[in-house]
Amino acid sequence: MKAFLECVPCVLNQIIKILRKKVKNQKKREKILLDVLRCFSTIQLSSVTPPELTHEGHSILRKHLGNKDFYKEEKEESNKEALALVPKLEKTIRQSKNKLHDALLLAIAGNIIDYGPEHKFDINKTLRLVLKKKLSGKQFNLFRKKIKGSKRLLYICDNAGEIVFDRLLIEYLIENYDLEVTVAVKSKPVLNDALIEDARFIKLDKFVGVIESGSVTAGTSLDKVNKEFKDAYDKADIVIAKGQGNFETLPHDKKIFFLLMVKCAHLALATNLKYGEIVLWSKS
Amino acid sequence: MKAFLECVPCVLNQIIKILRKKVKNQKKREKILLDVLRCFSTIQLSSVTPPELTHEGHSILRKHLGNKDFYKEEKEESNKEALALVPKLEKTIRQSKNKLHDALLLAIAGNIIDYGPEHKFDINKTLRLVLKKKLSGKQFNLFRKKIKGSKRLLYICDNAGEIVFDRLLIEYLIENYDLEVTVAVKSKPVLNDALIEDARFIKLDKFVGVIESGSVTAGTSLDKVNKEFKDAYDKADIVIAKGQGNFETLPHDKKIFFLLMVKCAHLALATNLKYGEIVLWSKS
Known part of the structure; x- marks a missing residue:
């Protein structure tokens, strides 16, 4: 795009x-x-x-x-804030009548934590609002079918803080599906995107393989990634890509499911997605 | 500024x-x-x-x-919309317990009609909200004292549409004070600023002298105005200047009273004015 x-x-x-x-x-x-x-x-x-x-x-x-990480403090802060919510988030999934659906919703809720665009956020209010939403039935059914039939999942992260919500979804997927999961983060600081240090801080690396994608821009351009990522991408039966940057840069291939909040009115107009809406989307 | x-x-x-x-x-x-x-x-x-x-x-x-008037249609539209409100606005002033204060308030309300910055507006809602406001008592008293003791008023307009609200304030001032009034508009199209054709369209020229300022930018830089304006400015005992552009460009001289809505958060921060607030302000 x-x-x-x-x-x-x-x-x-x-x-x-x-x-x-x-x-x-x-x-x-x-x-x-x-x-x-x-x-x-x-x-x-x-x-x-x-x-x-x-x-x-x-x-x-x-x-x-100089080669600074401009969002270092904000990222640390949002990791901590999100970690503090884990008991609540786990309880929400445990008590849900549609656990997969709600784990996906929460993963998108985490995408609202973003210091890039002009969004102030209140995590608790966001959670309440997001949990009232419903993902497109068609897209959700596609996802459920695809994840059931998949052996290898590549999960491409977006922001720090948000990766705590990703961790909960990944835990749910590992517990309920027969999946080998690889998680990809950025290789260098870009906005508030998660780095390997964020993944380690929230202990994501304790139960899945975490790799750096090679991408040094927001999103993930396949012509700029490293070999390790490219291999993981090629081998994956299903890819989950978080956030608007990935939606803007990755190919809209059938095996990729995008989870994002539409943060830009112009993107919304161009794609027929709704501005401000949370979206599970795959080219069907 | x-x-x-x-x-x-x-x-x-x-x-x-x-x-x-x-x-x-x-x-x-x-x-x-x-x-x-x-x-x-x-x-x-x-x-x-x-x-x-x-x-x-x-x-x-x-x-x-080419040398186009990019906001021509919008200006015509807002002149017409504002003219349709005149009976209502006149009634509001007639029934007011503090006519001078409320005529000033309405003139600022008119400043919300602005296609430049990112503001959509609902005129009727705006009127209801604005008429609940109160101008700074200190500034209002300064203005009342100054207008009483003045012979010559220079009134510097801002936007099309808004000039209908200006006309009502000017009518009120002429009826109640012994004032010779000159009204200044822009010389060339700039954003949705009023031109001589707008003043004529709303018949402002029927009862006061209307001049072009020579300014071809938003606001009024005194080093860019024409001789006619400069003379009117020098001879005026009191100047009323509408809108943020004039506040940003004219000197903050004691004889100028600015009437504006603060449409920019950065201006607000820099001046201790409140973002989104309506303001009567003079350097006291």
């Missing part, structure tokens, strides 16, 4: 937020912003994905600010 | 909206947007006001699209 015109101001707003937080000198902030504008003015928008545009902007930031 | 970093994505969003409306070819939209980015990448933000930044962006639009 190619970048919209509106991706430019959206990414700039993200970058300005980082500048306000990480750069004290106003002249320096200005200089970096102008550098980003100069860079963007040379990019053919119809030839990049939204995450690639973000990546170009962040490359300029790194050139000026 | 100098541009904030955040003015860049805000102005870009405005420009993209115009591109989507006025340019059909996606490649052409992209090309123009990249041209705007290139232009912005050369501007020292700390040396321009927000309206000057908008102006630079619109200059690129005009270079590609």
Whole structure:
């Protein structure tokens, strides 16, 4: 999926937020912003994905600010916040009448934890709202059928914090299906996306294999991943890909099920998905 | 007042909206947007006001699209919508216990009609809400004292549609104070700002002198106005200036009373005004 015109101001707003937080000198902030504008003015928008545009902007930031993890504190914070919810989340799944459905719902609820786009969130309120939702019956049935017949699952994570919710879904899948699961996280800091250290912090690596995808942009472009990821992707019978970035970059292949909240009105318009809605989607 | 970093994505969003409306070819939209980015990448933000930044962006639009009035239809529409409200607005002022205060409130309510920033509006709902507000007692008393002692008023308009609300305030002032009033509008199309044709359409020119300011950007920079405006400004004992653009560009001189709704969170932060609030403000 190619970048919209509106991706430019959206990414700039993200970058300005980082500048306000990480750069004290106003002249320096200005200089970096102008550098980003100069860079963007040379990019053919119809030839990049939204995450690639973000990546170009962040490359300029790194050139000026060094190779920092701009969201380190927020990621640690959201991992901790999400871990504190685990007993509650486990109870919710245990008491659910449709455990698979609700474990999927919760995994998407976790996707609302996102410091990239302009979303403040209240986890508890979000949980209450999300648990009232219903996934598309058609898509859910497709997923249930596919997961039953699969041996190998590749689970592609999105954000820190969110991966705690992913862990619960993965635990549920392992307990109830005969699956070999590989979990993929990013190789380098990009926005608030989960890294191997986040997976370790929430002890995801204790019961499934966790690999780095090689992707250094939001989402996962298959022409930029490492061999280990590519092998896991090729061998997988089913792939679960979290978040809008993956939806924007991965091929819309039948074996991939996307779990996301639609955080962008323009993406919604272009795909017939509903803005603000939680979605389980696979090309059927 | 100098541009904030955040003015860049805000102005870009405005420009993209115009591109989507006025340019059909996606490649052409992209090309123009990249041209705007290139232009912005050369501007020292700390040396321009927000309206000057908008102006630079619109200059690129005009270079590609010709000297068009991008908001012509919207302006006509909002003039008509506001005119239809006149009997109701007149009745509100007639029945008010504090007519001057409420005529000021309504004039600010009119400022919510604005296609520039990201505001959809419902005029009737807005009126109900605004009429519950109270202007700062200190500022209102300052204004009342000043208007009583003044002979010449210069009234600087902002948007089309809004000027109908301005007309009611001006009528009230003329009826109740011994004032010679000059009204200033923009000289060329800029966003949805009122032009001389809007003033004529709502018959403002029937009972006060209406002049063009010479300003071709949002707001009014005194170093860019024409002689007629400068004379009116110098001779005025009191100036009423509408909208955020004027607040951002005119000097904060004691004789100017700004009437505006604070439409930008960054402006609010920088000035200690409250975001979304309606404000009568003069440097006291």
